[in-house]
Amino acid sequence: MALTPLDIHNKQFSRSFRGYNETEVDEFLEQVGREYDQALRDNAALREQVEALTAKLDQYRQLEDTLHNTLVVAQETAEEVKASAQKQAELMINQARLEADQILQEARARAEQIERKYNELLNSIKVVRARLRAMLMAHLQLLDETDDLGAAGAGAADGVTKEAAAAGEPAGAVAAGQRPEGMTAP
Numbered sequence: 001m002a003l004t005p006l007d008i009h010n011k012q013f014s015r016s017f018r019g020y021n022e023t024e025v026d027e028f029l030e031q032v033g034r035e036y037d038q039a040l041r042d043n044a045a046l047r048e049q050v051e052a053l054t055a056k057l058d059q060y061r062q063l064e065d066t067l068h069n070t071l072v073v074a075q076e077t078a079e080e081v082k083a084s085a086q087k088q089a090e091l092m093i094n095q096a097r098l099e100a101d102q103i104l105q106e107a108r109a110r111a112e113q114i115e116r117k118y119n120e121l122l123n124s125i126k127v128v129r130a131r132l133r134a135m136l137m138a139h140l141q142l143l144d145e146t147d148d149l150g151a152a153g154a155g156a157a158d159g160v161t162k163e164a165a166a167a168g169e170p171a172g173a174v175a176a177g178q179r180p181e182g183m184t185a186p
Contacts, residue, residue, distance in 0.1 A: 005037035 008029055013019075 005033040008033040
């Protein structure tokens with residue numbers, strides 16, 4: 001059981017012969033009681049102050065924890081945003097590379113197609129030239145042959161004209177190769 005100022009004030013001592021001076025003891029007990037009472041009040045005030053400071057400290061600790069958690073969340077969010085942006089950038093770069101590769105492949109395929117067409121056209125031109133050359137050569141040969149026939153046929157044409165005149169046909173018809181019926185070529 002705790003000692004109170006009232007216990008000190010009401011304390012009674014037994015009397016003995018040649019004991020202490022009763023007045024001095026009473027005054028001393030009165031003084032001790034007052035000081036003890038003051039000490040208890042000071043102690044209670046200090047306890048209240050400690051409780052108030054402890055409550056404030058708890059508030060500050062909660063605020064510190066909240067700030068710390070907010071900072072951690074902000075850092076995590078920043079890292080997530082950074083990672084997301086990095087991932088997005090990598091995806092965009094990869095997409096751009098794929099599109100560039102596709103464009104290059106299409107351009108190469110188109111260039112190969114154009115080159116094939118060009119080579120086909122060159123071959124067609126060579127074939128046409130060769131055919132034209134062969135046709136021209138054949139016509140030149142034919143012209144040469146007709147020139148040879150023309151010189152040899154001039155005398156024969158006179159004979160055909162005479163035959164036609166004898167048969168009563170016009171000379172132009174015989175010269176064009178139209179023979180009267182029953183007439184054979186010389």
